Amino acid sequence: TARELYKEIKKYKKDIQINPSLILSQLQQDLIVGSTIGDGTIKQRNLNCHFRVEHSQKQEHYLKWKFNILKEFTSSDIKNYEKISHEKQTKFYYFLTLTHPAFNFYRKLFYKNSIKTISEDILSLLNPQSLAIWVCDDGSYCKKQHYLILCTNSYTLEEHKIIKKYFEENWNLNPTIGFRDKKYYYLRFKVEDTKKLISIIKPFIPKGMEYKIG
Numbered sequence: 190t191a192r193e194l195y196k197e198i199k200k201y202k203k204d205i206q207i208n209p210s211l212i213l214s215q216l217q218q219d220l221i222v223g224s225t226i227g228d229g230t231i232k233q234r235n236l237n238c239h240f241r242v243e244h245s246q247k248q249e250h251y252l253k254w255k256f257n258i259l260k261e262f263t264s265s266d267i268k269n270y271e272k273i274s275h276e277k278q279t280k281f282y283y284f285l286t287l288t289h290p291a292f293n294f295y296r297k298l299f300y301k302n303s304i305k306t307i308s309e310d311i312l313s314l315l316n317p318q319s320l321a322i323w324v325c326d327d328g329s330y331c332k333k334q335h336y337l338i339l340c341t342n343s344y345t346l347e348e349h350k351i352i353k354k355y356f357e358e359n360w361n362l363n364p365t366i367g368f369r370d371k372k373y374y375y376l377r378f379k380v381e382d383t384k385k386l387i388s389i390i391k392p393f394i395p396k397g398m399e400y401k402i403g
Contacts, residue, residue, distance in 0.1 A: 202290045209291040216318065220258050221295055223319035226307065227326025231296045238292040243283035245274065250397045251325060252282045262286040307341075307348045312355040321393035324386075328401045335403070337383040339364070339376040349374045362386060 205211050210218060221240060225231060229242045240259070244252040256267055269282045286292065299305055315323070329338045341349065349366045353376065356362040362385060364376040378386055387402045394402060 205290045206293045206297075209294045212291050216258055218314075219316065219319035220255060220322055221292075222311070222314045223322025224255065224326055225295060225299050225305070226311065226315075226319075226323045229326075230305070231292055231299060233296060234288045237288040237290050238296040239288045240286045240292050240295070241283060243281055246280040246282065248398075249282050251395060252284070254395045256284050259284075259286055262289060262291075305343060307344050307351060309351060309355070312352065312359075315355075315359075317389050318393045321390035321395075324390055325395065325398045325401050330383075330401060330403050332403065335380050335383060337378045337386060337402070338367075339378075340373075341375055342373040344374065346374055349376065352376060360386070360389065 213221070221229070221231075224242055225240075228244065229240060231238050231240050240262075242252065242255055252267060256263065263284060263286055265285070267282055267284045269280055271278055271280050273279070274281075298308075298311055324337070324339070327339045327341060329340055330336075331338070339352075341352065344352070346366070353364055353366060356364055356376075362378060362382045364378045364382065367375045367377050369375065391402060
């Protein structure tokens with residue numbers, strides 16, 4: 190009956206919010222996790238949420254790669270706009286997914302009082318694929334000195350300590366917490382740890398993003 194069907198649909202939507210792997214592929218989950226730690230955002234829209242990601246023109250191909258992975262959850266194409274960035278007029282590209290119960294899981298996981306946070310629960314979802322996406326979003330490779338930095342500017346000192354501990358315990362890496370411009374924290378990997386991190390994520394770096402690892 191219609192009532193039973195409604196109950197089934199309601200249960201399915203509830204189940205997806207607890208376990209998004211019922212509808213999302215592993216790559217889609219890795220993209221959402223890696224990107225939300227990085228540049229992505231998840232916004233609440235009435236009952237359900239949508240995922241939004243934006244990159245500058247230099248990373249247009251990277252944005253298209255993300256778009257193609259989540260294409261089944263979109264109804265409109267990639268859009269662009271221009272704004273002043275680092276005192277230059279720069280074009281930015283972005284896309285939004287449709288609102289969907291699957292994204293509610295990640296909104297609840299990442300956001301506390303509408304502020305994006307990092308936690309042990311979030312970091313426990315990382316694997317080499319999602320770690321590679323995070324590095325492509327937030328990573329910066331110093332060619333002169335051969336070390337990698339994660340520009341994790343939006344997170345607090347306490348959150349950086351959680352991330353540092355995660356790398357130590359899960360990957361045997363020991364990044365240093367840095368502080369710049371009297372307001373931003375970041376993570377820096379020494380040369381040997383940079384080599385090790387690159388060896389973990391290199392097979393999963395999207396085409397055109399190799400400059401992020403040297």
